[in-house]
Amino acid sequence: MSPPVRERSGANKPAAVVIESLDQEGRGVAHAEGKVIFIEGALPGELVTYNAYRKKSNFDLAQVGEVLRAGFVRVAPKCRHFGICGGCSLQHVDTRAQVAAKQRVLEDDLKHIGKVEPELILPAVYGEAWGYRYRARLSVRYVVKKNAVLVGFHEKRSSFVADMQACEIMPARISRLIMPLRKLVEGLSIRERLPQIEVSLGEDVDVLVLRVLEPLIPQDESLLKAFADQHHVQFFLQPGGPATAYPFYPENALELNYTLPEFDVVMPFHPTEFTQINPSTNRVLVRRALNLLDPKAGERIADLFCGLGNFSLPIARRGAQVVGFEGSAGMVHRAGENAKRNGLARNTQFIETNLFEIDEAWTEQQGYFDKMLIDPPREGAIAAVTSLAKEEIRPRRIVYVSCNPATLARDAGVLVHRNGYLLKAAGVINMFPHTAHVESIALFEKTTSGAKEQK
Structure with a gap:
């Protein structure tokens, strides 16, 4: 038998449902009006409202609206960008419950x-549970209207780059580089032709691979070298596929x-x-x-x-x-x-x-x-x-x-x-x-x- 569904009491009042379980994507599963509802951000046992963003004949995909009764495994997300950034979907769940x-x-x-x-x-x-991610592909986007560069993961269900200042699942030393990297790319001549920064960390060296669609000019090279010296990273340049990536600076790099x-x-x-x-x-x-x-x-x-x-x-x-x-x-x-x-x-x-x-x-x-x-x-x-x-x-x-x-x-x-x-x-x-x-x-x-x- 499906859990009870709170009926709408007014045209503008959303229905509330009880979450039965989590699906394989970490979404709460409920039933309402003869459909299965998959609700992002909802947890088992919770009473929530939801906002559907995709409707099908036998199921809806939705985002949690208001949590009317929280579940015991709900915790406060550590990352300030949780819910917008698509890099994590379960920070609101206790780690043991995730497993x-x-x-x-x-x-x-x-x-x-x-x-x-x-x-x-x-x-x-x-x-x-935190700071574990030693590899990442960060998207880079120059936003003309803001005259600013964004560096980070994509937003949830979007091709837009999240406006990130930090990332809790990457080591702190790399998380702290997101804002300096945004400023660095803003100053490059190829800021609109640099779509990705790949992070690859080893025991003794942190490598940033820049996907460059145009050659650097001397001023770009100077900016990259100064950044590498200041933040103790090594830059690779990747003009084509992954096999084309090569070390740019410093020349005598440590082994990754x-x-x-x-x-x-x-x-x-x-x-x-x-x-x-x-x-x-x-x-x-x-x-x-x-x-x-x-x-x-x-x-x-x-x-x-x-x-x-x-x-x-x-x-x-x-x-x-x-x-x-x-x-x-x-x-x-x-x-x-x-x-x-x-x-x-x-x-x-x-x-x-x-x-x-x-x-x-x-x-x-x-x-x-x-x-x-x-x-x-x-x-x-x-x-x-x-x-x-x-x-x-x-x-x-x-x-x-x-x-x-x-x-x-x-x-x-x-x-x-x-x-x-x-x-x-x-x-x-x-x-x-x-x-x-x-x-x-x-x-x-x-x-x-x-x-x-x-x-």
Whole structure:
């Protein structure tokens, strides 16, 4: 039965609804007038009014109007731009409640999409709730009417750049640069031809990559150099795609890298290459993945979607022989260089492969792997899991790291119902606090005799 809906008492008085749950985007879910209402900013148990901004035949999308009865998980947002900036959607929710909601999303997707349930729910992994974002793409917009430059994330549901002065999810030293960056760009000759600043932070250096659509003039160069010296940052210029980014100033820059101290690994990277935006939680994720995988000396282990070696090198450090597969030639080269840098070249190999097109024949050609780690993008790894149809080529253990619970659930269904695996454990990694993004990890183990039904 749907919760009661307060009827409109006047033409201008909005209806009030009771929020039943949160959806996968962190919106409150209610029912009114035969429709489902998805309400941004509303929380379970709350009585709220709402303003619909998109109406369909069977559902409405809305923004919360007035909170008439607040829920117990509601907290005051830390960021002054919350509600306008589109970078975060859940700052009004207690952090523990955020994680609980993400856990429910994972469990629901596994049950309803994959028709599977894990034997064990892993404890959620928490990290720093604020100042965690070490990567960001900030939009830049020169507003002619204001004769001013905006630097920040887009506004919610808009192509406009939010008028930001700070960002609480980026480290304080970078948050403090937003206003100086606005002033810097205002003084450049190419202020209308500089659409983006990419932030990429390492252990010892902070890099700002400027997307430049026209060459700098000498005065621009002087302004950038003075800014870099004053604020201790390094500038890269990017005239084309990500691969065109190159160091501009200072010339003798420090190496951009992150570390995994538990595994004695240093990971150099280029500022436009993919790395996890939350380095402290990434360390915990790698630890959990290796604890589940349990690599041992002498084992042959595949790392699918290996990137620059985030999991490959720690696995190799445990003595296993690792073969990493990755679709980007640049990342394959980077992974190989990182293996050499860490003295792990002898027990690692990295191969460029389009993992969205592999099949059983390809998998057989690679030979038997004792274990496998899969860390795909949002599209998931359906080709990879489908290619394990033959029992003799199935690894006995698979650890699957996911950034999309729906595609994890789909792939889990294939592994369990077609390929003879048990879903032993699954849990969430709160890699992106205050957003609805769900990062998760799952452990699959091969059964001894073909497919086995699992709830």
